[in-house]
Amino acid sequence: MNRAARLQDEAERALAESRAALAHAEDSLAEIAAIETAATVETWLFGATTNMEEPLKNPFSAAPPAQQVAALREAEVQIAWQFSAAFKDMVALDATVGDDVLDLFLSDDGTGRDFGAPAERYRDLERRVDALKAAETAARERRVIAIRAVFATEAEVKREEARAKREEAKAIAAKTAKMLEALREHEGCDYAPSARQPGDRVVGGLGGGAPAIVTRIVPRSEYLQIEAAELDAEAARIAARKPVDSGAITLVTAEELWERLAELDPMVLGPTADDCLNFVREAERPALARLRSHGGPAMVDEHKELRYELVWRDGKVDVQRSRVYLWEPDFRKNPAGRDAQAARGAAQAIERGPMVVDPRDRPVRISDGRGEL
Structure with a gap:
């Protein structure tokens, strides 16, 4: 079995696996119903309108894979917004009440019954x-399946083109065989394409330089077979592709995180909302501490800002490469900061008073009549 045939077999197996995974995803849609907010989740996942009386639509049923990917990506963005709001409410309640009191709220021994409102609120947020x-997670898994279906569809298009070229090559070869048979009967000898054609070109190979490159004119049927093999190899490469799950973004504020992630290509897998928020929460603490302590004369309070660099690999935040850092403005490019720094320097000079130089410390010029030494 040659390499092209082997690659074609591997690509066909990958396509079959993608189709099986897609069928499994359709069969597992009922699992979402177990979630408490099932109606809302299915609305996000399946693109139904906000009118819950209308039947929910399953994007895997008829839509092309590319549309499924875009719809599921939009669903993930909407879920991330809602997750962020609930997560912030939990953090705010935690910071307001305190861990010790929350432990009492959530205790199972009945002591938390007197704190019903905060405890119930926290439990609702947790749920x-x-x-x-x-x-x-469900939307993300289905988007991965849809992305693989996109690759499988693109690979199938290439295979169809390869099959069409092979059929054309067979038709041409059959017609050529009949013509050669007639020519053999007419001339009494066999005819075949020559090793060299008048249109061949030779490049290089003169004077001991680069090796000669011969451009050979091949029969059309043979050339079509070569093109078909190249298309099969390209289809195998496409079918073997994996979703892109690494990247990086820079943020000015944490609030624009979801907007920037929403701008990613739907075929790219970004980090999950839970992963992002946990990283930002942990990394912001030391950065905010530095922000409050950097009050030196070279810093203008209103220009203190945090910057966020989010790097993810394999769909998860890379905590070693990601960071939340204190951005210090460049006064050379910031007129307001430059003027404020100049004013502060002038005020400090006035406080110090004029500089007095001892005459004995002044430089003395010595001359020998021909010039200064």
């Missing part, structure tokens, strides 16, 4: 966060 996390 909502868990449901949204499960919904995001």
